Amino acid sequence: MDGINTLVPNFAEIFKLSFWLFTRGGWILFVIGLIYMLWRLYYTEIRHQYIHKQEWIFLQIKVPRENMVSTMAVENIFAQLHALHASKTFVEKYVEGHDQLWYSLELVSLGGKISFIMRVPKNTKNLVEAAFYAHYPQAEIKIISDYLENFYYDPDITEDFDIFGTEWKLEADDVLPLRTYKDFEHPAAEETVIDPLSNMFESLTKVEPHEVFAVQIIIQPLGDDEWKGRGEAKVKELIGEEVPHQTGFLDFIMAPFNWFAHFSYRDVLLGGGHEHGHDEPKAQKNNWMSLTESEKERVTLIERKISKPGYRSKIRFLYIAPKERMDLTKRGIFIGSYRFLGSTLTNKMKPDTNRTWTGLTYKFSKELEAPYMEHVLKIRKRRIFKGFKERDIHLGNPMFILNTEELATMYHFPITTKTTLAPSAIEKTETKKSQPPVDLPVATPESGF
Numbered sequence: 001m002d003g004i005n006t007l008v009p010n011f012a013e014i015f016k017l018s019f020w021l022f023t024r025g026g027w028i029l030f031v032i033g034l035i036y037m038l039w040r041l042y043y044t045e046i047r048h049q050y051i052h053k054q055e056w057i058f059l060q061i062k063v064p065r066e067n068m069v070s071t072m073a074v075e076n077i078f079a080q081l082h083a084l085h086a087s088k089t090f091v092e093k094y095v096e097g098h099d100q101l102w103y104s105l106e107l108v109s110l111g112g113k114i115s116f117i118m119r120v121p122k123n124t125k126n127l128v129e130a131a132f133y134a135h136y137p138q139a140e141i142k143i144i145s146d147y148l149e150n151f152y153y154d155p156d157i158t159e160d161f162d163i164f165g166t167e168w169k170l171e172a173d174d175v176l177p178l179r180t181y182k183d184f185e186h187p188a189a190e191e192t193v194i195d196p197l198s199n200m201f202e203s204l205t206k207v208e209p210h211e212v213f214a215v216q217i218i219i220q221p222l223g224d225d226e227w228k229g230r231g232e233a234k235v236k237e238l239i240g241e242e243v244p245h246q247t248g249f250l251d252f253i254m255a256p257f258n259w260f261a262h263f264s265y266r267d268v269l270l271g272g273g274h275e276h277g278h279d280e281p282k283a284q285k286n287n288w289m290s291l292t293e294s295e296k297e298r299v300t301l302i303e304r305k306i307s308k309p310g311y312r313s314k315i316r317f318l319y320i321a322p323k324e325r326m327d328l329t330k331r332g333i334f335i336g337s338y339r340f341l342g343s344t345l346t347n348k349m350k351p352d353t354n355r356t357w358t359g360l361t362y363k364f365s366k367e368l369e370a371p372y373m374e375h376v377l378k379i380r381k382r383r384i385f386k387g388f389k390e391r392d393i394h395l396g397n398p399m400f401i402l403n404t405e406e407l408a409t410m411y412h413f414p415i416t417t418k419t420t421l422a423p424s425a426i427e428k429t430e431t432k433k434s435q436p437p438v439d440l441p442v443a444t445p446e447s448g449f
Helices: 002-007 011-053 072-084 090-094 122-135 198-204 228-239 249-261 265-271 293-306 328-336 366-390 404-410
Strands: 056-062 103-110 113-121 140-144 161-170 212-222 310-322 349-351 400-403
Touching: 056 122, 072 122, 072 212, 072 404, 103 198, 113 122, 122 140, 161 328, 161 366, 198 328, 212 404, 228 293, 310 328, 310 366, 310 404, 400 404
Parallel strands: none
Antiparallel strands: 056 113, 056 140, 103 113, 103 212, 161 310, 161 349, 212 310, 310 400
């Protein structure tokens, strides 16, 4: 009995201690915490209202099947689209709930027919069209309906169809870049340009007529001051320089206690440090010369990433098919799609099998764990479908940062070379368009035409 008493906490004593703390100033912390929670609820609500007031449109983009334009053109497009970023005043952000808007880049295979689709804020239509036409003058861009507009899914209600989906995540800090299209260029080879997405395009053409497979890349423009400081700090850490301490809210709260802990009457009365003269400035430590070639390469990669505009990003995959005809072996498309983007020097991408992957395996007993697994799967399927259909940036895992070069690698039009053409299943312009000759005669009443 005494052993049990030592294990079970004395709730009466805990209550007495809590009441004593509350009556002697602890209520202030309680009030501060309550105000903070209410403010977070208010802030979340006004942001929600602001986002739902926005008008969004879907644009389908078609390019000629023979596309010889470099992927660098797509990188330049994302640099132009970064103009969506806008600084918010305190009132706009915290009183009116203005949030930074975003784009959704989608690669969709409807029964094996591949389309490039973007969901954009309606007022950016001209910006998006200008960016694409500047580099792809023969492209066709038109407004379409949402391909998921009439599709509703709930695992408790929907009987005909089922889904499989996941989000992607980075293995390391997002200031470390992925491999990009520039790493797939081989100047000495017969074909100097290799399309890193060629395997994905080919896989999407194998989707059956009763299936839908979609890739969604949500990108939200970031200001340089919102993320490049982390990259610079990471570089200093890798080369051995001292990283300045970032003062946070907790540091502000603890400042009086830290000051009191280091308080010295001797320094106040006699003058601190007078016996030792002035403190000499410390020389900045730098281990660059002692780094290995691989470590130097990693530093260079980070510096290259933070030199370009960045987007906060979220990547989702979704597979829809009739329940009795669902082919889960196609999960290989999920797993292998972006594996080529990782290496020992760079960052790596992988499906998030812990939180969003809509597939579970039992740990000990299939029969005992079945109810729990079914419950978790339903939650995951609801979230992944809701997040995908609503193009929501808040559902699911935290977003990570990709720059324009990385995005162009993951979302670009098929590149054709001397020996390869884009898959015929990709929707493309039907005819090759070109600008009229400058000296083309123009019919006028005086000309008699």
